[in-house]
Amino acid sequence: MKFRLILLFGMTLLQAAIGDLLRLGPWAPDLQLLAVLWLLSDRPPAQAALLGFASGLLLDLLGVDPLGAGALASCGAGFFGSLLLGQPLGFLLRALRALALLVPLTILLGQLRWFGLETDPLVQVFAVYLPAGLYTWLLYLPLSLAPLGGTEGGAR
C-alpha cells in the first residue's frame, strides 16, 4: 500500500508540476484522476474515496482552481472506481466502465473549475472536456493491464 500511496501522491505532484507536458492542443490528460482510478480501484470504496479526496484536495491547494473541485471529482473517482472496477473484469469491460467514469468526471471537473465563463458551456464540453476525458482514458488503458499486487477486493 505504501508503494501505491507514493505513486498516487507522486502522480498528483507530477500533474501539478508537469501536467502540461502531455498537452495536445487544448487537451491535456488528468494524471491525478488517472492515478486514482488506476491505483485505488481495487481498494475498499471508503478507503478509495478518502485517498482520492486527499489527493484531489492536494492538487486544488497547489493551484488557484476552486478549492474542493478536484477533491469532489477524485473522491467520486475513488469511490465509483472501486464499485465499478473493483472486481476481476475482462479488458473490454474494464475499459468501458473506466470510460463511463472518466469522461463524466472530467466534464464535472471542467464545469466546476470553469463555471461562470462567457464561453458557451456546451462548446467547452465538446471542444475541451470530452476530448480531455478521452485522452485520460487512452492513457488509463495500458496502465490498467499493469499488475500492482496486494488487492483487497474493492467493492466485493
Next chain:
Amino acid sequence: MAGDRHSPGRAWLTWAALSLFSLLLIAAGDSYPALRFRASVIQGFRLPLRLVSWIPQRFDLAAENRRLRERTIDLFIENSRLREYALEAIRLEALLGMRPQPELRRQAARVIARGSSLGPQSVVLDRGDLDSVRVGDALLTAYGLAGTVVQTGSHSATAALLGHRDFRCRALVQRTREEGILAGSGPGELVLQEIPLSSDLQVDDVIVTSGKGSRFPGGVPIAVVREVRPGTGLFLEVRLRPLARLTRLEELYVIGRREP
C-alpha cells in the same frame, strides 16, 4: 475483507460526507484563511515541486534557447528604436512639467507547478513575499503579459494566468488607443469588453496594458485580436489570442510598482 469496516452503508456514508465537505469548500470560495492555507501548503511542497518541474526544462531547453536567441535579436533592434523615443519623451515630459513614471520592481522567477489539467489557468512560482513579490504583480515573459500574482507565501507565489475567470485588467488597443476591459474567458481565451460598435478594431491588432490603476505598467503587450463581431448590445464582441505561450511557461519576470 474486514467485515463491518468495509460495509457498503459505511462506504456510501463516507463518500457522501467527503462529497458534502468538498461542496462546502467550493461554496466557501477563496476566503483569506483559505488563501493563507494554500500558500503554506505550496510552501511545504516547494522542494518536491521544484525537483519535478526540472524535467520539462531539460526537454524544452534547446528549442527555447533558439527561440529566445531570435527574440533577443528582434528585441535589440526594437530597443534601439525605442531608446530614441524614450529620450525624446523624457525631454518632452520635462518641457511640459509632467510627473515621471513610477519605477518598477522586477524579480526573475521559475514556474514550479501548474494548476489545472484542463487549461493553463494558474502557476506556482518559486519566489514569494521575502523576494518582494506582491499580490497584484504582473507576470511577464519575452512574448508579453502572462498573468497576475494572486497569493503569496514566504518563498512561493500563485499566479492566475490570462484566461483565468478571475483575470481582469484595463487594456488598450495599441493602434487606435481605445480602452476596454480584458477578461479571462476559458483556457487560454481572452475577451476585450466595452469596445464600442463604432470602433475600427481589426483582426491582428495588438492589445497592451493601459497602465491605469496601480497593478500593471503601461504598454505591455498582452494579446492580438483573433475575432471581432457585433455583440448583442452597444459593444463589439472581441476575442483575443494571448501572446505569451501559457502552456510552456518556465522562467519569467514578476513586475510590480516600487513601493514608495
